[in-house]
Amino acid sequence: MLQRFFIFCSGADTDILKDCSSGENTKYAGIGATVFFTAVMATIAGAYALFTVFDNVFTAIFFGMIWGLLIFNLDRFIVSTIKKRENFFDELIQASPRILLAVIIAIVISKPLEMKIFEKEINQVLLEEKNELTLQNKDQLALQFTPAVQALESDIETLKQEVVTKESEVNALYDTYIAEAEGRAGTELLGKGPVYKEKRDKHDAALAELKTLKETNSEKIEAIESQIGTLATEYQTKVAETQPIIDGFDGLMARITALNKLPWLPSFFIFLLFLAIETSPIIAKLLSPKGAYDLKLAEQEGAVTSWVAQQKMQRDVLVTTDRDVNNRVYADIAEEQELYEYKRKIARELMQLQADAFYKKQKGVL
Structure with missing residues (x-):
């Protein structure tokens, strides 16, 4: 039960993991646990930061939980969108925007907890x-x-x-x-x-x-x-x-300013700790070898890509064939004398009606 919850937190496809080994399930459960506990830390940090603003416990807890859910969703999205490739540097380039986002999240999460840890010094x-x-x-x-x-x-x-x-x-x-x-x-x-x-x-x-x-x-x-x-x-x-x-x-703001007046080294180490926590799912995903889950996911995505390409090709052939058939049909019809005589008769009647209508209009003006 707990493993399934952590697998859900990792953003992995549970249908594919069912057919994988227990090692693959354990790996993604570990990644999901890291995502979950990072969100818990974000909830605590956000609640404390908002408590210093609103000075109300219930308001701080409510918005702190919303902030924790937001961080959970972002981390889950970041981890689930990193795909294993043949080249590590390609994976690193793919993950670089997500690592940058993780750094920003780590800064946001660590700052309120730094204020709580150094509360006495900040009060002084x-x-x-x-x-x-x-x-x-x-x-x-x-x-x-x-x-x-x-x-x-x-x-x-x-x-x-x-x-x-x-x-x-x-x-x-x-x-x-x-x-x-x-x-x-x-x-x-x-x-x-x-x-x-x-x-x-x-x-x-x-x-x-x-x-x-x-x-x-x-x-x-x-x-x-x-x-x-x-x-x-x-x-x-x-x-x-x-x-x-x-x-x-x-x-x-006053507490953040006061925190910045304290020695920077302790705050820097706390930031590094949260940076390690926040980036650990990404780093684990990058360092882990390509497993059965990654191969099956790539196979599934490749099958969908092939099917979509095949459908598009068939639609293109259908359109081209239909256009050629229509061109031949209308070319044959254009050479028929009977159709020409019929259109000529209709055009003569139409021009007569237009001339009669113009005559009646001019007569009414006079």
Whole structure:
């Protein structure tokens, strides 16, 4: 039962194999087993690759099975269409397009399994790339808010500087009226005279202005700091909104790119393994000697080719003979006087009818 299934997988003609030895049956069962297990590996690889895309187990299994059936059909077709010839190089030339197709299939099959085998290393590469993308994203978003924040901070510094300047002015007026009272400057008279009172009033007025300026600028600074806080909140919101996109940067293309950043030698050996598996049915078919199955298949195909050629030749002879007979028959008829007189009479009647019809038409126009 299992042997018959593997023979079916090999694409061999079971009717011909029935009349062959058990060795021939075993050979084609082995080729069919290779085709079957290659399709199984393709199903696993395709399911995993599609799982990284859809992130759904049932969808991945469904499309993975379709992919496996497609590979099975291609391999079965490739093996079944290779015919044994007298010259090995003729067979190799015949199989070269199929070997190229097998190489392409091996690449497609091996890549998803490479991603699964090196999953931890790929995750490490993706983590580093995500961290780098996160930093770049924050820097790019900061460029949108930094100019506005810097302008607001500059406004705060300006308001603070106004207070400092006013404080310096008030301190200077304070030193002036104190020096006047002590007789160290101004009139140099000790005591609180009219000049002292004038300078004291000027200081008190400036002190009141300083107090008002501090209150006003403090309110302005609070308002500006509130704007800076709002911008900081918007910046954090933008970062939070864009972070899921970066966190989701682990699709099929991202993983293939990360795989290509790993050392190439392990991936190359895995590719060679799948290439060997994929091309093994073809290589086995090429290296195996011509057996009873190949001879009987060639005989059957030769018989069909001969029968088709014979039928075509008979049809060509039939057409040629029929044409010659028809030519002789019509040549004999053309020489009969009775047929000539009959056609002449019919032609005269036809021309009379045409003349009558033309006359009636012209008369109607007039």
